[in-house]
Amino acid sequence: MTGERPVSAVDWAALRLQDRYPRNPMEVGAILRFGGPSPRVGEFRRHLAASVPELWTVLVRPPGRRRPGWAAREPDWEGLVRHRALPETSGETGLRLAAEEIQAAPLPREGHLWRTWLLDGYAEDEWALVIQCSHAQFDAAGLWGLAARCFPSADARPARPARPPRKSVDLWTVLKGLARYARGFFPLSGRTFSSHGLTGERRLVFETVELARLTRIGHRHGATVNEVFLAALAGALRAWPHTPWRTGRPGAVWTLLGIDIRALDGTPGPGNRLAVTRYRLPCDEADATVRLRLLVRTGSATKSSGAANVGRAGIRLLPDWLLGLLARWSLSRWYTEMIVANVPGPAIPPVFGGRNLRSTVPLGLLQHGRPLGVFLSSVAGQATLNVTTDSSLPSGAGLVRLWLAALDELDG
Numbered sequence: 001m002t003g004e005r006p007v008s009a010v011d012w013a014a015l016r017l018q019d020r021y022p023r024n025p026m027e028v029g030a031i032l033r034f035g036g037p038s039p040r041v042g043e044f045r046r047h048l049a050a051s052v053p054e055l056w057t058v059l060v061r062p063p064g065r066r067r068p069g070w071a072a073r074e075p076d077w078e079g080l081v082r083h084r085a086l087p088e089t090s091g092e093t094g095l096r097l098a099a100e101e102i103q104a105a106p107l108p109r110e111g112h113l114w115r116t117w118l119l120d121g122y123a124e125d126e127w128a129l130v131i132q133c134s135h136a137q138f139d140a141a142g143l144w145g146l147a148a149r150c151f152p153s154a155d156a157r158p159a160r161p162a163r164p165p166r167k168s169v170d171l172w173t174v175l176k177g178l179a180r181y182a183r184g185f186f187p188l189s190g191r192t193f194s195s196h197g198l199t200g201e202r203r204l205v206f207e208t209v210e211l212a213r214l215t216r217i218g219h220r221h222g223a224t225v226n227e228v229f230l231a232a233l234a235g236a237l238r239a240w241p242h243t244p245w246r247t248g249r250p251g252a253v254w255t256l257l258g259i260d261i262r263a264l265d266g267t268p269g270p271g272n273r274l275a276v277t278r279y280r281l282p283c284d285e286a287d288a289t290v291r292l293r294l295l296v297r298t299g300s301a302t303k304s305s306g307a308a309n310v311g312r313a314g315i316r317l318l319p320d321w322l323l324g325l326l327a328r329w330s331l332s333r334w335y336t337e338m339i340v341a342n343v344p345g346p347a348i349p350p351v352f353g354g355r356n357l358r359s360t361v362p363l364g365l366l367q368h369g370r371p372l373g374v375f376l377s378s379v380a381g382q383a384t385l386n387v388t389t390d391s392s393l394p395s396g397a398g399l400v401r402l403w404l405a406a407l408d409e410l411d412g
Helices: 008-018 039-050 091-104 141-150 171-185 211-221 223-239 286-303 307-317 320-328 397-411
Strands: 003-004 027-033 056-060 069-072 079-084 113-119 125-134 202-210 253-260 274-281 338-344 355-363 373-378 383-392
Touching: 008 125, 008 286, 008 320, 027 039, 027 091, 027 141, 039 113, 091 113, 091 125, 091 202, 091 355, 125 141, 125 355, 141 253, 141 338, 141 373, 202 211, 202 355, 202 397, 211 223, 211 286, 211 383, 223 253, 223 274, 223 286, 223 338, 223 373, 223 397, 274 286, 274 373, 355 373, 355 383, 383 397
Parallel strands: 079 113, 253 338, 338 373
Antiparallel strands: 003 069, 027 125, 027 355, 056 069, 113 125, 202 383, 253 274, 373 383
16 A cells, blocks of 8 residues: 555545444545457456546544545555446336445545446447445546546547636735635525435436537526526426425525636645535426526626635645635535536547447535435436435426426427
8 A cells, every 4th residue: 555645634534524424425436438349257357446546545544643545556446446237128127226325335545535337238239337435535527537438439639738827816816706705605505405305326327318408408598507507406496396385385496506726726746626615406496497597697606706715726725624614514415405507518528449338427426414316417418307305306307307397498
């Protein structure tokens, strides 16, 4: 084992939440769906062993030391990369149930904080990888970067080097940004959702649509794909009869979205590279176009605030105790009621042995005290929505249908 170094304050906050709420793992992942015949698991293990050094990273908890650290150790490839043949023609249902079962078994508290399952047999001419990893080691955008390096396309462009830090983002700029961030704590979330009877068990429902449709709706309304996604989600939550409103009627929902800062940061190694921003989902607004207009306004304010640059500089300049406090507060129910994510994949889809990636299903957090999370990911012209609900709620299939209906309303 070599090169031990302490985890960052932000990643330590994620590990502490994992320790505190073991029924709600701080884990992210993805289902990568490839076309073509399935590879042999031995072939796949050998490919990963020769691909990227991040897979050798382990979490160590030295005795007598409060904060854990990262080190390097060769993986147990047979234990970490497994194969499962699903029942023939079980289709998307079989794939979804297998992913739920995999997610139900949390990762260990130390060692290699990732694992991968190769699934086949559920459909003709398709196989899938289910990737599970700790949020302390990879955030969702970092996971996409890992996939692109593990399965590079011959047409993919080399990754751009990180831009050098901007000289204008000094400590004073960070403190001003921190003041804006502190003001963003208010109003408090109000705990719009009820948390009564939650089990912590995750249930998945996913649906794939053409990315061009979201783009077209955005162009029509002067909005981004992200804003269209959120506006349709606000309408779906408002209309779904099983949304667990604490007061019995729709209200505004505060959500947390991450901004990938890898292009600005350039710090190597494991861990999160995110600046976070808070969005108010206007579920209390009846008009679909007004909901979208409100979210466009929030998006414009976020872009003009320079949150990504301030977040990158803050990670470098602020003391660890303050970074840890901000990370824990950002994940508290007083700040955000639901985690949502929109993670675009690489422009040129990953390839393994001539087999193209067709689509991907993002697997996100279901935090303690939260009844649901919603995640979007896009690749190869396809956008896949994953609604993750606590098992105490009915299936999220109805919420997915209402999200599609909300898109129809914006597209009309």
